[in-house]
Amino acid sequence: MNQLYPIFLKVHQLNVLLVGGGFVGTEKLSFLLKSSPKAQVTAVSKEFNAEFLELAGQAANVTLIQDAYDEKYLGGKHLVIAATNFPEINKQIHYEAKERYILVNVADTPELCDFYLGGIVTKGNLKIAISTNGKSPTTAKRLRQMLEEVLPEEIDELLENLNAYRDTLKGDFEYKVKAMNEITGMLVEKKG
Numbered sequence: 001m002n003q004l005y006p007i008f009l010k011v012h013q014l015n016v017l018l019v020g021g022g023f024v025g026t027e028k029l030s031f032l033l034k035s036s037p038k039a040q041v042t043a044v045s046k047e048f049n050a051e052f053l054e055l056a057g058q059a060a061n062v063t064l065i066q067d068a069y070d071e072k073y074l075g076g077k078h079l080v081i082a083a084t085n086f087p088e089i090n091k092q093i094h095y096e097a098k099e100r101y102i103l104v105n106v107a108d109t110p111e112l113c114d115f116y117l118g119g120i121v122t123k124g125n126l127k128i129a130i131s132t133n134g135k136s137p138t139t140a141k142r143l144r145q146m147l148e149e150v151l152p153e154e155i156d157e158l159l160e161n162l163n164a165y166r167d168t169l170k171g172d173f174e175y176k177v178k179a180m181n182e183i184t185g186m187l188v189e190k191k192g
Ligand SMILES: C[C@@]1(CC(=O)O)c2cc3[nH]c(cc4nc(cc5[nH]c(cc(n2)[C@H]1CCC(=O)O)[C@@](C)(CC(=O)O)[C@@H]5CCC(=O)O)C(CC(=O)O)=C4CCC(=O)O)c(CCC(=O)O)c3CC(=O)O
Pocket: 027, 028, 031, 032, 105, 106, 107, 108, 109, 110, 113, 115, 116, 117, 118, 119, 120, 130, 131, 132, 133, 134, 135, 136, 137, 138, 140, 141, 142, 144
């Protein structure tokens, strides 16, 4: 059983440290920004590859620091993603983050992760996150692609309309709960 508890982070108001601006760092930054274009990210790396620089250059809130990792970069950070090509540096980042109670992900080393990045589907206001418990990231990717394909764009209209309806409801909390459950009931009704 997958015992991970998913949460939806407001990364535009959190400080994320990403260490390593190579292939894996680029992939992590790319998925982070795809979901959260205004994510506040400080990227520290000895070198950045061209793709990383391009991605960071187009982003609203990505700061680049060309340097070797140092624990001082953990100051004021809520989340850390380690993606250097040196396992011992990634391990050091992991332990120094843990000392400070900062949540840490060592990309591609599940046992050094407090959290995993998942496959993410966004349709307007709707967001679905997918995890395979680290068993098969490729399956998370394929499911993400499948859901992106089959979920209609109109699903966002449904959410907006239901929100507008919800705002028209007068009455107490209990009444609203009942009304919202009634109007959305057909979404889960089984066809006879
Ligand atoms: C545990 C986790 C930790 C973390 O990184 O957070 C992790 C770990 C590892 N990834 C590895 C490899 C690959 N990762 C991908 C892709 C993605 N990986 C992502 C998440 C996660 N990857 C977390 C678990 C998520 C879950 O619970 O399911 C996604 C969903 C999100 C993201 O990266 O943002 C993103 C798809 C996003 C999308 O497309 O939507 C591909 C496929 C591809 O690129 O085509 C490959 C190559 C194929 C392969 O090797 O499987 C390896 C082996 C490395 C080695 O060989 O040494 C490990 C280590 C291990 O498994 O031990």
